[in-house]
Amino acid sequence: MQTFLVLIYGLLIGSFLNVCIYRIPRNESISFPPSHCTNCKNRIKWYDLVPVISYIFLKGKCRYCGEKISVRYPLIELTTGVIFLALNIEYGLSFSFFKYAVLVCFLIVIGMIDLDTTDVYLKTTLPGIIIGIILIITGYFIGYYFKSDMLYYAYGGLLGGGLISLIILLTKGMGWGDAEICLLTGLFLGFKLTILMLFFAFVFGGFIGVLLVLLKKKSRKDYIPFGPFISAAGIFTILFGEKIIAWYIGLF
Ligand SMILES: [Zn+2]
CATH class of the missing domain: 1.20.120 (Four Helix Bundle (Hemerythrin (Met), subunit A))
Structure with missing residues:
Protein backbone atom coordinates (compact mmCIF):
# COMPACT_ATOMS: atom_id res chain seq x y z
CA MET A 1 0.00 0.00 0.00
CA GLN A 2 2.77 2.41 0.96
CA THR A 3 4.67 1.80 -2.29
CA PHE A 4 1.45 2.34 -4.26
CA LEU A 5 0.79 5.67 -2.53
CA VAL A 6 4.40 6.74 -3.12
CA LEU A 7 3.95 5.96 -6.83
CA ILE A 8 0.76 8.08 -6.95
CA TYR A 9 2.51 10.95 -5.15
CA GLY A 10 5.42 10.65 -7.56
CA LEU A 11 3.10 10.86 -10.57
CA LEU A 12 1.32 13.93 -9.13
CA ILE A 13 4.60 15.64 -8.25
CA GLY A 14 5.84 14.81 -11.76
CA SER A 15 2.79 16.65 -13.08
CA PHE A 16 3.77 19.69 -10.96
CA LEU A 17 7.37 19.46 -12.27
CA ASN A 18 5.96 19.76 -15.80
CA VAL A 19 4.33 23.04 -14.77
CA CYS A 20 7.65 24.28 -13.33
CA ILE A 21 9.60 23.26 -16.46
CA TYR A 22 7.15 25.13 -18.69
CA ARG A 23 6.53 28.24 -16.62
CA ILE A 24 9.83 29.09 -14.89
CA PRO A 25 11.72 30.06 -18.09
CA ARG A 26 8.68 32.12 -19.16
CA ASN A 27 8.75 34.01 -15.87
CA GLU A 28 5.24 32.83 -15.05
CA SER A 29 3.98 31.96 -11.58
CA ILE A 30 4.03 28.21 -10.88
CA SER A 31 0.80 28.41 -8.83
CA PHE A 32 -1.38 30.83 -10.78
CA PRO A 33 -3.26 30.70 -13.12
CA PRO A 34 -4.51 27.09 -12.87
CA SER A 35 -3.52 24.66 -15.64
CA HIS A 36 -4.73 25.76 -19.04
CA CYS A 37 -4.12 24.75 -22.63
CA THR A 38 -1.17 26.80 -23.87
CA ASN A 39 -2.84 27.06 -27.28
CA CYS A 40 -6.56 27.83 -26.69
CA LYS A 41 -6.17 29.00 -23.04
CA ASN A 42 -9.14 26.87 -21.93
CA ARG A 43 -8.85 25.86 -18.31
CA ILE A 44 -8.12 22.13 -18.00
CA LYS A 45 -10.66 20.24 -15.86
CA TRP A 46 -9.43 18.05 -13.03
CA TYR A 47 -10.35 14.83 -14.85
CA ASP A 48 -8.06 15.84 -17.71
CA LEU A 49 -5.18 16.38 -15.27
CA VAL A 50 -4.82 12.80 -14.01
CA PRO A 51 -1.14 11.99 -14.61
CA VAL A 52 -0.42 9.69 -17.60
CA ILE A 53 -4.04 8.38 -17.73
CA SER A 54 -5.61 11.60 -19.00
CA TYR A 55 -2.99 11.79 -21.73
CA ILE A 56 -3.96 8.31 -22.92
CA PHE A 57 -7.71 9.06 -22.81
CA LEU A 58 -7.26 12.36 -24.64
CA LYS A 59 -5.03 10.55 -27.19
CA GLY A 60 -2.41 13.25 -26.62
CA LYS A 61 -4.65 16.15 -27.77
CA CYS A 62 -6.32 19.11 -26.06
CA ARG A 63 -10.04 18.38 -25.39
CA TYR A 64 -11.06 21.82 -26.71
CA CYS A 65 -8.84 22.77 -29.62
CA GLY A 66 -7.19 19.45 -30.52
CA GLU A 67 -3.68 20.89 -30.12
CA LYS A 68 -1.13 18.11 -29.72
CA ILE A 69 0.14 17.60 -26.14
CA SER A 70 3.80 16.64 -26.02
CA VAL A 71 4.47 13.04 -25.00
CA ARG A 72 7.08 14.53 -22.69
CA TYR A 73 4.40 15.43 -20.13
CA PRO A 74 3.31 11.85 -19.34
CA LEU A 75 6.93 10.67 -19.67
CA ILE A 76 8.13 13.09 -16.98
CA GLU A 77 5.19 12.10 -14.75
CA LEU A 78 6.00 8.43 -15.22
CA THR A 79 9.74 8.94 -14.70
CA THR A 80 9.15 10.84 -11.45
CA GLY A 81 6.67 8.21 -10.25
CA VAL A 82 8.98 5.29 -11.02
CA ILE A 83 12.02 6.94 -9.41
CA PHE A 84 9.98 7.69 -6.26
CA LEU A 85 8.89 4.04 -6.25
CA ALA A 86 12.47 2.80 -6.60
CA LEU A 87 13.62 5.11 -3.78
CA ASN A 88 10.81 3.87 -1.55
CA ILE A 89 11.74 0.23 -2.18
CA GLU A 90 15.38 1.01 -1.36
CA TYR A 91 14.95 3.41 1.59
CA GLY A 92 11.37 3.00 2.90
CA LEU A 93 10.08 6.34 4.14
ZN1 LIG B 1 -6.45 23.75 -26.38
Whole structure:
Protein backbone atom coordinates (compact mmCIF):
# COMPACT_ATOMS: atom_id res chain seq x y z
CA MET A 1 0.00 0.00 0.00
CA GLN A 2 2.77 2.41 0.96
CA THR A 3 4.67 1.80 -2.29
CA PHE A 4 1.45 2.34 -4.26
CA LEU A 5 0.79 5.67 -2.53
CA VAL A 6 4.40 6.74 -3.12
CA LEU A 7 3.95 5.96 -6.83
CA ILE A 8 0.76 8.08 -6.95
CA TYR A 9 2.51 10.95 -5.15
CA GLY A 10 5.42 10.65 -7.56
CA LEU A 11 3.10 10.86 -10.57
CA LEU A 12 1.32 13.93 -9.13
CA ILE A 13 4.60 15.64 -8.25
CA GLY A 14 5.84 14.81 -11.76
CA SER A 15 2.79 16.65 -13.08
CA PHE A 16 3.77 19.69 -10.96
CA LEU A 17 7.37 19.46 -12.27
CA ASN A 18 5.96 19.76 -15.80
CA VAL A 19 4.33 23.04 -14.77
CA CYS A 20 7.65 24.28 -13.33
CA ILE A 21 9.60 23.26 -16.46
CA TYR A 22 7.15 25.13 -18.69
CA ARG A 23 6.53 28.24 -16.62
CA ILE A 24 9.83 29.09 -14.89
CA PRO A 25 11.72 30.06 -18.09
CA ARG A 26 8.68 32.12 -19.16
CA ASN A 27 8.75 34.01 -15.87
CA GLU A 28 5.24 32.83 -15.05
CA SER A 29 3.98 31.96 -11.58
CA ILE A 30 4.03 28.21 -10.88
CA SER A 31 0.80 28.41 -8.83
CA PHE A 32 -1.38 30.83 -10.78
CA PRO A 33 -3.26 30.70 -13.12
CA PRO A 34 -4.51 27.09 -12.87
CA SER A 35 -3.52 24.66 -15.64
CA HIS A 36 -4.73 25.76 -19.04
CA CYS A 37 -4.12 24.75 -22.63
CA THR A 38 -1.17 26.80 -23.87
CA ASN A 39 -2.84 27.06 -27.28
CA CYS A 40 -6.56 27.83 -26.69
CA LYS A 41 -6.17 29.00 -23.04
CA ASN A 42 -9.14 26.87 -21.93
CA ARG A 43 -8.85 25.86 -18.31
CA ILE A 44 -8.12 22.13 -18.00
CA LYS A 45 -10.66 20.24 -15.86
CA TRP A 46 -9.43 18.05 -13.03
CA TYR A 47 -10.35 14.83 -14.85
CA ASP A 48 -8.06 15.84 -17.71
CA LEU A 49 -5.18 16.38 -15.27
CA VAL A 50 -4.82 12.80 -14.01
CA PRO A 51 -1.14 11.99 -14.61
CA VAL A 52 -0.42 9.69 -17.60
CA ILE A 53 -4.04 8.38 -17.73
CA SER A 54 -5.61 11.60 -19.00
CA TYR A 55 -2.99 11.79 -21.73
CA ILE A 56 -3.96 8.31 -22.92
CA PHE A 57 -7.71 9.06 -22.81
CA LEU A 58 -7.26 12.36 -24.64
CA LYS A 59 -5.03 10.55 -27.19
CA GLY A 60 -2.41 13.25 -26.62
CA LYS A 61 -4.65 16.15 -27.77
CA CYS A 62 -6.32 19.11 -26.06
CA ARG A 63 -10.04 18.38 -25.39
CA TYR A 64 -11.06 21.82 -26.71
CA CYS A 65 -8.84 22.77 -29.62
CA GLY A 66 -7.19 19.45 -30.52
CA GLU A 67 -3.68 20.89 -30.12
CA LYS A 68 -1.13 18.11 -29.72
CA ILE A 69 0.14 17.60 -26.14
CA SER A 70 3.80 16.64 -26.02
CA VAL A 71 4.47 13.04 -25.00
CA ARG A 72 7.08 14.53 -22.69
CA TYR A 73 4.40 15.43 -20.13
CA PRO A 74 3.31 11.85 -19.34
CA LEU A 75 6.93 10.67 -19.67
CA ILE A 76 8.13 13.09 -16.98
CA GLU A 77 5.19 12.10 -14.75
CA LEU A 78 6.00 8.43 -15.22
CA THR A 79 9.74 8.94 -14.70
CA THR A 80 9.15 10.84 -11.45
CA GLY A 81 6.67 8.21 -10.25
CA VAL A 82 8.98 5.29 -11.02
CA ILE A 83 12.02 6.94 -9.41
CA PHE A 84 9.98 7.69 -6.26
CA LEU A 85 8.89 4.04 -6.25
CA ALA A 86 12.47 2.80 -6.60
CA LEU A 87 13.62 5.11 -3.78
CA ASN A 88 10.81 3.87 -1.55
CA ILE A 89 11.74 0.23 -2.18
CA GLU A 90 15.38 1.01 -1.36
CA TYR A 91 14.95 3.41 1.59
CA GLY A 92 11.37 3.00 2.90
CA LEU A 93 10.08 6.34 4.14
CA SER A 94 13.37 7.31 5.77
CA PHE A 95 15.25 10.61 5.76
CA SER A 96 17.29 9.33 2.78
CA PHE A 97 14.09 8.75 0.82
CA PHE A 98 12.89 12.33 1.32
CA LYS A 99 16.33 13.79 0.70
CA TYR A 100 16.79 11.95 -2.59
CA ALA A 101 13.18 12.55 -3.69
CA VAL A 102 13.72 16.31 -3.24
CA LEU A 103 17.00 16.17 -5.17
CA VAL A 104 15.40 14.21 -8.03
CA CYS A 105 12.72 16.92 -8.38
CA PHE A 106 15.32 19.68 -8.61
CA LEU A 107 17.42 17.71 -11.09
CA ILE A 108 14.47 16.95 -13.38
CA VAL A 109 13.32 20.58 -13.45
CA ILE A 110 16.82 22.09 -13.86
CA GLY A 111 17.93 19.51 -16.44
CA MET A 112 14.80 19.83 -18.59
CA ILE A 113 14.83 23.65 -18.50
CA ASP A 114 18.51 23.62 -19.52
CA LEU A 115 17.66 21.22 -22.36
CA ASP A 116 14.85 23.53 -23.55
CA THR A 117 16.53 26.90 -23.13
CA THR A 118 20.29 26.16 -22.65
CA ASP A 119 19.92 28.26 -19.50
CA VAL A 120 20.20 27.38 -15.82
CA TYR A 121 18.09 29.64 -13.61
CA LEU A 122 19.34 30.81 -10.22
CA LYS A 123 15.74 30.76 -9.02
CA THR A 124 15.85 26.95 -9.45
CA THR A 125 19.40 26.27 -8.20
CA LEU A 126 19.48 28.65 -5.21
CA PRO A 127 16.42 27.13 -3.46
CA GLY A 128 17.99 23.69 -4.04
CA ILE A 129 21.29 24.77 -2.49
CA ILE A 130 19.49 26.31 0.51
CA ILE A 131 17.31 23.21 1.01
CA GLY A 132 20.45 21.05 0.70
CA ILE A 133 22.11 22.98 3.55
CA ILE A 134 18.91 22.86 5.65
CA LEU A 135 18.71 19.09 5.15
CA ILE A 136 22.31 18.59 6.29
CA ILE A 137 21.56 20.52 9.50
CA THR A 138 18.19 18.75 9.95
CA GLY A 139 19.83 15.35 9.46
CA TYR A 140 22.21 16.17 12.30
CA PHE A 141 19.50 17.43 14.66
CA ILE A 142 17.25 14.38 14.16
CA GLY A 143 20.24 12.14 14.87
CA TYR A 144 20.49 10.79 11.32
CA TYR A 145 23.92 12.32 10.74
CA PHE A 146 26.96 12.55 12.99
CA LYS A 147 28.79 15.85 13.23
CA SER A 148 31.43 14.48 10.82
CA ASP A 149 28.68 13.67 8.29
CA MET A 150 27.81 17.36 8.09
CA LEU A 151 31.33 18.06 6.83
CA TYR A 152 31.14 15.04 4.50
CA TYR A 153 28.09 16.49 2.74
CA ALA A 154 29.47 20.03 2.74
CA TYR A 155 32.64 18.66 1.06
CA GLY A 156 30.42 16.99 -1.54
CA GLY A 157 29.01 20.38 -2.47
CA LEU A 158 32.43 22.03 -2.44
CA LEU A 159 33.90 19.29 -4.64
CA GLY A 160 31.06 19.52 -7.20
CA GLY A 161 30.91 23.30 -7.31
CA GLY A 162 34.68 23.67 -7.00
CA LEU A 163 35.69 21.29 -9.78
CA ILE A 164 33.28 22.84 -12.30
CA SER A 165 34.36 26.36 -11.26
CA LEU A 166 37.96 25.36 -11.89
CA ILE A 167 37.05 24.02 -15.34
CA ILE A 168 35.20 27.26 -16.14
CA LEU A 169 38.17 29.38 -15.08
CA LEU A 170 40.65 27.25 -17.04
CA THR A 171 38.69 26.44 -20.21
CA LYS A 172 35.51 28.56 -20.26
CA GLY A 173 33.95 25.35 -21.58
CA MET A 174 31.07 25.34 -19.12
CA GLY A 175 28.69 27.81 -17.55
CA TRP A 176 28.32 28.96 -13.96
CA GLY A 177 24.92 27.28 -13.99
CA ASP A 178 26.73 23.94 -14.26
CA ALA A 179 28.77 24.79 -11.15
CA GLU A 180 25.54 25.68 -9.31
CA ILE A 181 23.94 22.31 -10.21
CA CYS A 182 27.05 20.39 -9.08
CA LEU A 183 27.24 22.33 -5.81
CA LEU A 184 23.54 21.61 -5.21
CA THR A 185 23.85 17.92 -6.07
CA GLY A 186 27.03 17.49 -4.02
CA LEU A 187 25.31 18.78 -0.87
CA PHE A 188 22.72 16.01 -1.19
CA LEU A 189 25.06 13.21 -2.30
CA GLY A 190 28.08 13.73 -0.08
CA PHE A 191 31.73 13.43 -1.09
CA LYS A 192 32.01 9.86 -2.43
CA LEU A 193 28.84 9.83 -4.52
CA THR A 194 29.69 13.30 -5.87
CA ILE A 195 32.91 11.90 -7.36
CA LEU A 196 30.81 9.23 -9.07
CA MET A 197 28.21 11.77 -10.23
CA LEU A 198 30.90 13.99 -11.81
CA PHE A 199 32.46 10.97 -13.50
CA PHE A 200 29.14 9.88 -15.03
CA ALA A 201 28.25 13.45 -16.06
CA PHE A 202 31.44 13.60 -18.16
CA VAL A 203 30.94 10.07 -19.51
CA PHE A 204 27.32 10.75 -20.52
CA GLY A 205 28.17 14.21 -21.88
CA GLY A 206 31.15 12.95 -23.85
CA PHE A 207 29.29 9.95 -25.24
CA ILE A 208 26.18 11.86 -26.33
CA GLY A 209 28.29 14.77 -27.59
CA VAL A 210 30.33 12.50 -29.87
CA LEU A 211 27.16 10.67 -30.96
CA LEU A 212 25.41 13.93 -31.92
CA VAL A 213 28.42 15.03 -33.97
CA LEU A 214 28.72 11.62 -35.66
CA LEU A 215 25.00 11.63 -36.49
CA LYS A 216 25.52 15.18 -37.82
CA LYS A 217 22.78 16.49 -35.49
CA LYS A 218 25.32 18.97 -34.14
CA SER A 219 28.60 20.30 -35.45
CA ARG A 220 31.68 20.45 -33.25
CA LYS A 221 31.18 24.18 -32.79
CA ASP A 222 27.58 23.86 -31.56
CA TYR A 223 26.79 24.55 -27.95
CA ILE A 224 25.54 21.49 -26.11
CA PRO A 225 24.14 22.27 -22.64
CA PHE A 226 25.87 20.26 -19.93
CA GLY A 227 23.12 20.62 -17.29
CA PRO A 228 20.99 17.73 -18.61
CA PHE A 229 24.01 15.40 -18.28
CA ILE A 230 24.68 16.50 -14.71
CA SER A 231 21.00 15.90 -13.93
CA ALA A 232 21.00 12.47 -15.55
CA ALA A 233 24.26 11.55 -13.80
CA GLY A 234 22.86 12.78 -10.47
CA ILE A 235 19.72 10.65 -10.79
CA PHE A 236 21.77 7.67 -11.99
CA THR A 237 24.07 8.03 -8.97
CA ILE A 238 21.13 8.28 -6.54
CA LEU A 239 19.70 5.03 -7.92
CA PHE A 240 22.88 2.99 -8.49
CA GLY A 241 25.78 4.84 -6.84
CA GLU A 242 25.99 2.85 -3.61
CA LYS A 243 25.79 -0.45 -5.52
CA ILE A 244 28.50 0.64 -7.96
CA ILE A 245 30.83 1.64 -5.10
CA ALA A 246 30.19 -1.67 -3.28
CA TRP A 247 30.92 -3.58 -6.50
CA TYR A 248 34.07 -1.54 -7.15
CA ILE A 249 35.41 -2.11 -3.64
CA GLY A 250 34.63 -5.82 -4.02
CA LEU A 251 37.02 -5.99 -6.98
CA PHE A 252 40.07 -5.60 -4.72
ZN1 LIG B 1 -6.45 23.75 -26.38
